[in-house]
Amino acid sequence: MYLLKSGFDVNIYEKNGVAGGFCTSWQRNGVTIDGCLHWLIGTHGDSGLGRIWREIGGIKDGEIVKLDSFFKVFYENETLTFYNDFDKLERELNRVCVCDKDKDEVARFLDVLRYLGMFEIPSDIPPELSTQPPKLDLSFARKTISYMTRTLAEYAQKFETPIIRYALENAPVNKRFCVLYFAETLSNLCSGNADLPRGGSSAAMHNVTDRFKALGGKLITGAPVSEIIIENSMAKGIKLESGEIVYGDYTVAACDVHHTFEKLLKNKYPPNAFFDSDADKEKYSTYSYITAAFKTNMDLRARNVSEIYKTEKFDLSGKEYDVLSVRHYGYDESFTNDGYTVLQVFVDTNADDYERIKAMSRSEYVEFKRRTGETLKRQLEKYYAVNGDVELIDVITPRTYERYLNSYQGSFMSFPLGAKMQQPLYARRVNGIDRLYLANQWLMAPGGTPIAVISGKFAAQLIAADAEGKLPKEK
Numbered sequence: 001m002y003l004l005k006s007g008f009d010v011n012i013y014e015k016n017g018v019a020g021g022f023c024t025s026w027q028r029n030g031v032t033i034d035g036c037l038h039w040l041i042g043t044h045g046d047s048g049l050g051r052i053w054r055e056i057g058g059i060k061d062g063e064i065v066k067l068d069s070f071f072k073v074f075y076e077n078e079t080l081t082f083y084n085d086f087d088k089l090e091r092e093l094n095r096v097c098v099c100d101k102d103k104d105e106v107a108r109f110l111d112v113l114r115y116l117g118m119f120e121i122p123s124d125i126p127p128e129l130s131t132q133p134p135k136l137d138l139s140f141a142r143k144t145i146s147y148m149t150r151t152l153a154e155y156a157q158k159f160e161t162p163i164i165r166y167a168l169e170n171a172p173v174n175k176r177f178c179v180l181y182f183a184e185t186l187s188n189l190c191s192g193n194a195d196l197p198r199g200g201s202s203a204a205m206h207n208v209t210d211r212f213k214a215l216g217g218k219l220i221t222g223a224p225v226s227e228i229i230i231e232n233s234m235a236k237g238i239k240l241e242s243g244e245i246v247y248g249d250y251t252v253a254a255c256d257v258h259h260t261f262e263k264l265l266k267n268k269y270p271p272n273a274f275f276d277s278d279a280d281k282e283k284y285s286t287y288s289y290i291t292a293a294f295k296t297n298m299d300l301r302a303r304n305v306s307e308i309y310k311t312e313k314f315d316l317s318g319k320e321y322d323v324l325s326v327r328h329y330g331y332d333e334s335f336t337n338d339g340y341t342v343l344q345v346f347v348d349t350n351a352d353d354y355e356r357i358k359a360m361s362r363s364e365y366v367e368f369k370r371r372t373g374e375t376l377k378r379q380l381e382k383y384y385a386v387n388g389d390v391e392l393i394d395v396i397t398p399r400t401y402e403r404y405l406n407s408y409q410g411s412f413m414s415f416p417l418g419a420k421m422q423q424p425l426y427a428r429r430v431n432g433i434d435r436l437y438l439a440n441q442w443l444m445a446p447g448g449t450p451i452a453v454i455s456g457k458f459a460a461q462l463i464a465a466d467a468e469g470k471l472p473k474e475k
């Protein structure tokens with residue numbers, strides 16, 4: 001979109017039948033399974049990201065759904081709701097605190113949440129083109145350092161209140177991420193800057209695609225790329241799996257960065273910091289979901305959209321869990337068809353889970369999905385106060401994502417950065433190749449759609465600068 005606005009002709013070659021990647025929905029048994037957005041940071045029109053979403057069409061004013069809460073926890077006859085409102089959230093956390101020490105920590109946490117509401121992810125101009133030296137905001141660093149250097153799991157141990165501990169360890173933001181990511185998400189939700197586009201993930205992506213085409217862009221779907229053509233250290237275009245060769249002045253690899261280096265560049269170019277991280281699985285274990293989707297005729301509108309239940313221990317193909325994380329889709333009438341809507345149950349996965357699933361034969365995998373769906377259905381019926389039909393309609397795993405999107409280990413976020421782990425800095429260019437740019441959620445932790453969309457805008461700005469001969473030389 002930004003390249004079109006700068007006067008370039010733009011063709012997008014997309015592997016699948018629709019654009020949008022992870023940010024998608026699909027139909028099963030007459031209902032819509034929204035495969036992505038639980039919140040979209042940048043719904044506030046005054047934020048930098050909010051302006052980008054509006055420029056590209058992903059968010060339309062008047063078509064935003066606001067939810068009351070982030071999630072609600074059910075723990076041994078007690079509940080705790082993470083409201084999307086600073087004051088209500090503070091009162092609710094204080095309500096469950098079992099000691100003054102925890103109340104002090106709640107006060108500190110809320111102070112940081114309110115403070116984070118004043119910050120946003122830089123999205124104006126890529127650092128490579130900035131004439132200002134990077135600003136080090138010492139007050140920000142002082143205030144948030146302990147949240148940057150601690151995982152959510154570690155932070156949970158600071159509390160003596162069992163339900164707060166449990167909530168932090170099982171929040172919809174994985175406990176392996178640093179506290180700052182959880183706090184930023186919650187802060188954006190409480191500031192009214194992380195709502196949902198009406199119609200969900202697909203509606204947002206259709207709007208973006210329509211805007212792109214209206215500006216003159218060409219989208220070629222069902223066109224997997226097999227190779228980026230490099231001649232004399234310069235990207236000249238792409239080769240499609242069909243054998244067709246397409247030349248262009250500039251190439252943007254907007255798919256998973258691992259896929260770009262390993263498959264599209266055939267491992268011929270020195271990869272950036274990614275591959276050092278991949279080698280250290282202990283520290284940089286990937287993150288994804290197994291999701292079971294259910295069709296239901298329950299009226300869910302009065303319930304919290306995301307609910308987390310402490311369960312008795314149950315086994316899912318050899319691994320024990322004591323949590324049931326459920327999200328309903330009755331909050332948006334466009335997901336409801338003939339009184340039916342969808343419930344999704346999420347199970348967090350890591351690199352070991354991916355490898356276990358990947359190693360399964362086709363028949364083992366089919367059986368694994370069937371058993372997973374049935375087990376999660378039993379848990380749902382036991383804990384979720386089901387009062388209607390519940391029919392299993394799909395099971396999605398990291399292997400699904402890998403097959404559909406060529407995503408590294410099926411992960412949809414970048415590495416969860418734990419305690420004292422450096423943010424790996426991923427370059428937007430590839431050492432030794434001119435006119436090739438990267439745009440993908442992997443380029444900055446924690447990933448997600450904000451990083452994906454900012455990386456696309458930055459790639460366009462770098463290309464425009466390159467074309468004008470204003471691109472600084474790589475160091």
Ligand SMILES: Cc1cc2nc3c(=O)[nH]c(=O)nc-3n(C[C@H](O)[C@H](O)[C@H](O)COP(=O)(O)OP(=O)(O)OC[C@H]3O[C@@H](n4cnc5c(N)ncnc54)[C@H](O)[C@@H]3O)c2cc1C
Nearest residue numbers: 015021022036037038039224225255412440441448449452
């Ligand atoms: C269940 C779930 C919930 C999520 N919730 C949220 C949320 O609430 N908020 C949020 O911000 N993010 C969320 N995310 C994460 C978010 O969806 C992703 O981080 C983001 O969409 C990644 O975008 P991307 O453009 O970087 O990569 P991708 O979405 O992977 O896009 C890459 C595109 O490249 C295409 N491609 C790959 N290989 C080739 C090839 N060889 N040739 C041609 N095309 C190719 C793919 O088909 C795809 O369309 C969620 C994801 C999931 C799965």
